[in-house]
Structure formats: C-alpha cells, structure tokens
Amino acid sequence: MLSLLKRDSSALPGFVENLPIEGQDRLALFDADGTLYTDDVADDFAVYALQQKIISSEEIWQEYLELYPRDPVAGCALALKLYRGLASAELSQLVEKWWQTHAKRNWVTPVMEALFHLKSRGYTIWVVTGTATEFLEPLRTVLPIDKILGMDFEYDQQGLITGEVAGIACAGEGKAIKVRSLWSGGSIDFACGNSMMDIPMLELSQKLCWSVYPDQDFHNEALKRQWQITPRPVDFTEENKFS
Helix, strand or coil: CHHHCCCCHHHCCHHHHCCCCCCCCCEEEECCECCCECCCHHHHHHHHHHHCCCCCCHHHHHHHHHHCCCCHHHHHHHHHHHHCCCEHHHHHHHHHHHHHHCCCCCECHHHHHHHHHHHHCCCEEEEEEEEEHHHHHHHHHCCCCCEEEEECEEECCCCEEEEEECCCCCCCHHHHHHHHHHCCCCCEEEEEECCHHHHHHHCCCCCEEEEECCCHHHHHHHHHHCCEEECCCCCCCCCCCCC
8 A cells, every 4th residue: 555655746845845955964844644644544543453353442442532532632642542452563563464455545745745855855854643653664665754753652561562652642742842852963944734733843843834734723823823834625525533
C-alpha cells in the first residue's frame, strides 16, 4: 500500500518553494494523520485489529470513541490501552502486515511534495503525531523522514505493552514539549498540521506555519494568525468513525 504514493511536483505550493534558506541544522515539522494523508492511522489500525481479533478491547474502544471528540489529547493516550499485553515484536509484525495489505492512504499531494522539497533543500524532517510511533515507522521506507515523534508505548519487565504512555504524551501541547526536548539544532522554520491540537507545534516555527484541510475552528484560528491555509477540497469527506 505504501508503494501507491504518487509524486506530482507541480502541486508544491509557492509559499513552500519560496521559503528562505538560512543557517544550518534547519528543522521542518509535519503532523501525520489528516496532514500527510486524510483519515487516521491509529483509528484505522485499531478497527483492523479488532476485526481480526488481534485485540479484544471492545470496552476501551467504545470509551475512546466517546472520549476523543471531547478531549482528543486524552483520547490519543487512551488508545494505547487497546494493545495492553502485546509484545513489541508481535506489534511490529502486525503493523507491517497492515501497511502491506490494508493501509491505503489518500495522500495530500501538496504536503507530500513540500516534505520532499524541504528535504532536498537540507531540512531535517520530523513527523510529530498523536498516533503511536510504531504505527508510523513504515512511512520511513517511502518518505525522507529523519524522525517520527509520537505516542510511545510503555513496556513492562517482560517486554509487554502496559497501556500507559512512556515519556511525553505527544499530543496537543505535548507535541511542542517533545520537540523542544529533543531538538538541539538550529532554527525551526516550518510546521504544518490540520487541527487545533497542532497549534502548539506550529507555534514553534519561526518562518512558515501551514494549516492543511482545517475544520472551521482551525481555519478561523489560522486566519487570525495569518498562517498559510489550504482549504478542504469540495469532495472532502469527514471521517465518520465518531458519528
């Protein structure tokens, strides 16, 4: 499914192409779900895992569906509990199989072209996401991503997932905190995301902030802050998992 990525250099936005190149060790930040592609890997993988009876955490899934619309940051952390008891190697095999067989993504071409362009101009590329880090590692086989910062699973002494977050919960303000804790290079020049949860991360950028396919609230916030905006296309369909 990852091989279905199609390039279109003509889709590169002018405001990205014209981003000034100054200094060394420049960092560009990208959200993942809803920004690199539409839909959500964490949700889609959970549905797959439940359908395949890889996990049986139906009560936690229902709790997640109720919590996320009210408190998406807490929802991202709760989602890790779905995989409690799985070993790291077992999870990695399941994730790899899902990407190979079920993970067809609707790529957001302007964002993908921005990522390739900035990498070619010498930027360090980090993807910063509220999804579990392990779920997105396969992206690095087709995209020039230097690091993925996401929700990290805590493991017990037997190497099994506890369901808790290890370290910084990488959602909302946690995205900015995690980036600041790990980046010791030069300036952060670029950040893009698709939701209000991404604002703390976008605020780290000293040059270009980009709102991608925003809902009305995030669109209005981006307008107020004079950020670049790529509106949702006319055929855009909101995810219906929470309806």
